[in-house]
């Protein structure tokens with residue numbers, strides 16, 4: 001009997017790279033670590049003492065990462081790279097160009113192409129761990145459905161969603177980000193995307209008033225941000241309101257809702273709870289990570305997902321609007 005109970009609690013979940021044994025005491029809350037699959041143009045080569053060494057196409061880059069608090073045991077001093085980002089004590093930082101590199105270049109993940117460009121704020125214009133979400137989005141989307149992507153950034157999730165033939169509305173506060181996302185769309189030959197420069201909350205409330213509906217919603221809220229009119233976004237103050245408003249935008253046959261976040265100190269259960277408050281059943285959550293060549297996993301954020309299939313399975317009355 002005790003063994004049956006233990007076996008029930010140890011849930012084996014397959015992800016494309018690992019079998020993970022997750023010991024849960026609550027069968028309805030299951031936290032899953034997901035790792036991206038399918039990268040050839042990106043690799044996490046090493047990580048230690050506050051820095052990671054990555055390969056973006058043929059360009060090797062060293063960048064700081066606050067999660068990497070363990071010391072170097074592998075000879076990091078010998079890291080050979082093209083570019084290295086140095087933090088400044090005044091805030092921000094700058095790139096040291098050690099070897100000649102192009103200003104921008106293109107990388108490929110499966111059939112998708114993205115423009116990579118080192119930015120002043122240390123980003124490369126893509127979050128490679130998001131490929132785990134892109135796979136999920138591409139499995140759940142289909143031609144003709146309407147998808148809303150909020151805090152769309154350079155369009156990683158937008159391009160993945162649009163590639164399925166869904167029609168995508170991409171919203172971001174920054175004109176520059178939308179320009180980059182448009183270039184990514186053109187690079188992939190996609191014209192089924194509407195780009196909106198707006199504050200996400202204002203846009204969602206406007207869509208509610210217009211009676212517009214979406215079959216799926218994706219969002220990647222930062223901890224802190226500003227809308228184009230200076231509107232303050234603070235995840236702890238606004239996420240619940242945004243998710244509740246978005247839930248009202250879902251169509252009767254809505255398929256999925258994905259929240260991704262990178263907010264230090266937030267458990268994935270926080271975003272799962274927010275989705276559960278809005279949508280009740282069919283929600284799961286977990287962490288995103290990237291496997292390093294040294295065998296360790298770099299934690300890269302959290303996600304919560306709602307899927308209609310789950311709701312239909314659990315509740316005979318179907319999805320809640």
Ligand SMILES: C[S@@+](CC[C@H](N)C(=O)[O-])C[C@H]1O[C@@H](n2cnc3c(N)ncnc32)[C@H](O)[C@@H]1O
Nearest residue numbers: 151153156172173174199200220225226227233
């Ligand atoms: C962390 S990035 C999103 C990452 C991206 N979705 C991905 O996976 O590649 C956050 C984005 O939110 C945008 N943003 C911040 N505050 C906003 C607001 N109030 N309304 C709309 N967009 C906002 C920023 O311009 C930025 O592009």
